[in-house]
Amino acid sequence: MNSFPPSRTTNLRNEISNFQQRFDESFHEAWDRYKDLLHACAHHGFTELHQLDTFYNALNPADQDSLNSAAGGNLLERMKSSDGNSSSSDIAKLTHVVNQQTSVVTTAMTAILKQFQATSPLASVKAVKEICVTCGGAHPYY
Template sequence: MVQNTLQFGGSVIDEPYVHLTNFLEICDTFKIQGVSDDAIHLRLFPFSLRDKAKAWLTNLPAGSIITWDDLAKAFLTKYFPPSKSMKLRADITTFSQGEQEMFYEAWERYKDLLRRCPHHQLPDGLVVQTFYYGLSHSNRTMLDAAAGGNLLRKSSEDGYELIEEMATSSYHPQSERSAARKSIGIHQVDAFTSVAAQLQVMNKRIEELSVDHSAMRVQEVWF
């Protein structure tokens, strides 16, 4: 029963960091009185592996693994060698939006690259900048308009938040997008999506300003 619970989907070799993250999330859902988290992790981790990965763990020299950190490091060294890290970092730094890729699709794909390589060591500002320059001209213009100027003049945190807002606002299910493209064409759909997303963000900004203005008027009355 434990084995079925811990053998989540995905390839251990392809995404070792994701495997560890999922494993720890599952382990965090239960505690055993008098048993440390380290002991639980060490005892259950073999059940999360299968095939060659499980054989690798079984064949480790006796006494080479004492703590959970030892096991996690050995696992990542085996399945996340430097060459793989370099490849994933290159995928991040050379990111480019696909010709027919919607804005929210590009953002989700970019975040997935970051998730698969959490040790990319790129500063937050460079993460936002890389995504921005990887976008099409029309989408960069859309972001700049929503930012009230060049997006990169904002702080990395504000820039990331705005991109997230725009991606959420421009999201449309695949079925809806396909139907719309058949009737009016891909370029018109992309333009409409960009404008709609921009208007939603601008409306949100106006509402926030209205609330702030109302608060100031109340202060004037009472003080």
């Protein structure tokens, strides 16, 4: 008995093919979610090149620019520069760039968070104690 019905495979393949980075989703979160989809349907049948192409096209323009910068040029053009006959070493390099960019973004976000947490409040307000100038008691002097 097959525990993974064809309809489930079709649904997961569609989710992978139609993957889109969410508006409020970071590059790192999108990459993790995409990898989770691929792992959920390990028999999806998509080549690594197809997977990278789908993920790249799903990203917002700012994250595409970051990937292009990390890749040293347009990532899609580099992936397709061999007329679709990219070698496995080319794909491995591009996969590494995506993973490296994820690491860079995560490291930067962690550093920013630590800096934010270490920053003291802009101004510390001291409690004003009302002290009598005549007797020094804890009441205002009128």
